[in-house]
Amino acid sequence: MSVWRLQTGGTVLAGKLALERGWAINIGGGFHHCSGDHGGGFCPYADITLCVKMLQMHELVKNVMILDLDAHQGNGYQRDFLGVPEVYIIDMYNRHIYPNDKHAKQAIRRRNLKAALKEFHPDVLIYNAGTDILESDPLGHMKITEEGIVARDEFVFQICRQQNIPIVMLTSGGYLRKTAKIIADSIMNLHKKGLISGKV
Template sequence: MTSLYFDIADNQWPLIYHEKYNISFWGLEKLHVFDAKKWGNIIKHLKEGSFIDDDAIVQPNEAQKSDLLVVHTKKYLKSLKWSVNVAMIAEVPVVACLPNILVQHAYLRPMRLQTGGSILGGKLALERGWAINVGGGFHHCSGEAGGGFCPYADITLLIRFLINAGKIETAMIVDLDAHQGNGYERDFIGVPEVYIMDMYNKHIYPRDKDAKRAIRRNVELNTHVEDLAYMLQLRQNLKAALQEFKPDILVYNAGTDVLDNDPLGLMRISEIGIIKRDEFVFQICREQRIPIVMLTSGGYLPKTAKIISDSIINLHNKGLISGKREKGVQ
């Protein structure tokens, strides 16, 4: 049995966050371009907007070794006990010099909490029609290897937990992070029950040709793509994907590194472009009555947190999410 699945109160939203999501290497996290406080800042902005309070937020449990072994190999999990290996995944070389007990506490435990949040999000999306994990989306990690700041395969775990529990038979992953989601793609090569649509900048990391074999709808974009061309590609391809495949759940990897001036995404999507992107994905899921779980994934500018919170508020204002249980969902 897992402690990651549990029921939530009627007054709680399927909005998942834990204050220990945030990473602190005693200032060393600033050596990476990622905003290690992004997740907390999203919640801060939501509270400042009087959108939500602590009582409405769902706190996940930390994924334990037994949970991680549903997807991860023992060899991979054992490799995380060496700080040099974690440093390569976190992309902060100095972490290799730290005692592993500190690395576990400061980096890997927050990531295990976020992974627990993603797994719980799958269950809650089926029950409420939607769920948002204010974290997760570690799409560069597979069962056998981490990379690109992603130490745990939370997307693969989310889907495998639902299938193993008999809650779903099929799933669709829609990955709109600027980078190719090569981790879960490697896990789902040759798995017809999982449909992958990946829309990314083809000129940047990871350029994983082998992982592309798992993608059913591969949308490769050029550097500096702007709103109009981006939304056209999204609308055409997501509509076509849902004509080809009817999933029991849609996992939305909503990376905001597509934002103009993001140092790694190298795309030119505006703030309103991201908000409209999220709105479209949630709208089409509502129209087709497909439960959706959103993960926040990449996004490397300080203003990213405010954009995500604005997008969540917009989803509510447009009637696409609410704290009430949706009619007709499980």
């Protein structure tokens, strides 16, 4: 089985685990350029769409929020959920790089998490936590420091945990050798701050 398929299964599993335990992290997944009928940009499977649809189909959730802080626009799931009121999409990205999908962009409801949570209460939040916003990332072209990424993840987890919103984190894009270490540091920080518990 390809690594892509394992990561896709991991996202679906993380969705179920987050509902049971409050949080789950898939060290992979976040193929946000792939929609149900079309692949794109290193993304062969629509894991985010699959996860949302699986949870809704089994009536485990009704309202879903997708928060996408990868450097690229998440046009795949945006095309799948354009005009779907139960799926609230927040996406912040570098608009000067791939994919600049103007049609998909219409699905984005806001760019401010706190404001969004005042008008929509999700049963689960899918956090696409790409690390390609890091300074010197060859594909993201942004200037966020390592500390900035750790602080970003902490901010998102803090809000979800405070408001009792189950959170699924997907690691998505990141194209430097040191990316893996930053993800590890961030997860250790979440643990240290008591935002993810050790018990399974």
